[in-house]
Amino acid sequence: MNRILIVEDEKHLADGLRFNLEAEGYTVGVVDTGEAALETITATPQAFDVMVLDVMLPGKSGFEVISELRMGGQYVPTLMLTARGHPDDVLRGFAAGADDYLTKPFDLSILIARIQGLLRRREWLQTAPPPSDSFTFAGKTVDFSRLQLRVGEEVVPLTLMEANVLRYLIQHQGQPVSRKKLLEDVWGLHEDTDTRAIDNFIVRLRRYIEDDPTRPRHMLTVRGVGYRFVAEPG
Numbered sequence: 001m002n003r004i005l006i007v008e009d010e011k012h013l014a015d016g017l018r019f020n021l022e023a024e025g026y027t028v029g030v031v032d033t034g035e036a037a038l039e040t041i042t043a044t045p046q047a048f049d050v051m052v053l054d055v056m057l058p059g060k061s062g063f064e065v066i067s068e069l070r071m072g073g074q075y076v077p078t079l080m081l082t083a084r085g086h087p088d089d090v091l092r093g094f095a096a097g098a099d100d101y102l103t104k105p106f107d108l109s110i111l112i113a114r115i116q117g118l119l120r121r122r123e124w125l126q127t128a129p130p131p132s133d134s135f136t137f138a139g140k141t142v143d144f145s146r147l148q149l150r151v152g153e154e155v156v157p158l159t160l161m162e163a164n165v166l167r168y169l170i171q172h173q174g175q176p177v178s179r180k181k182l183l184e185d186v187w188g189l190h191e192d193t194d195t196r197a198i199d200n201f202i203v204r205l206r207r208y209i210e211d212d213p214t215r216p217r218h219m220l221t222v223r224g225v226g227y228r229f230v231a232e233p234g
């Protein structure tokens, strides 16, 4: 049976979600602060299969929660609930390590479909045959099917978005890719979004793939445009 942790401070919404998800056959836990979510996941990392995380919480925000969990090596698949009309929130959520998002107010059937999507991916990752969809450069392998970066013996888990950004830049290797193109093609955002969130995202990817992230050799900045990926710097 799949277990879902709901992190939501609006009691009526949390209660409604619990009721409906339990009716769908899920086991549901509810906490109403980010602090409690961090405590719960850190204390029992295997206790939940999916987390539904609200952004607007009384203490730590959803962004802080997901970012702290990912930095602590906790990769529970997470769907963030963001406010409608804030595309920056979507990008920030992905940059912080979210796997998917839904804007409030949302349709319950869509939430359930998204949760099922995260669960299917998780199951598939756990049972999938040896990876075939990968790219190797400079002694590092990005394994897109398992959402991992392997550097020697070290395995760095990637979020789906991190893998997608890497894939996109690798597909266009050698060419400058604008922030606008990244936003549109990878995030599916067409609105006038603050592109600085992309820069934060790239900073994170550089920490994974660059030997010295302050002097990138693979993930290069193209001034006034965006980024360019180079597999084998000359």
Ligand code: CA
Residues within 6 Å of the ligand: 008, 009, 010, 054, 055, 056, 057
């Ligand atoms: Ca809230």
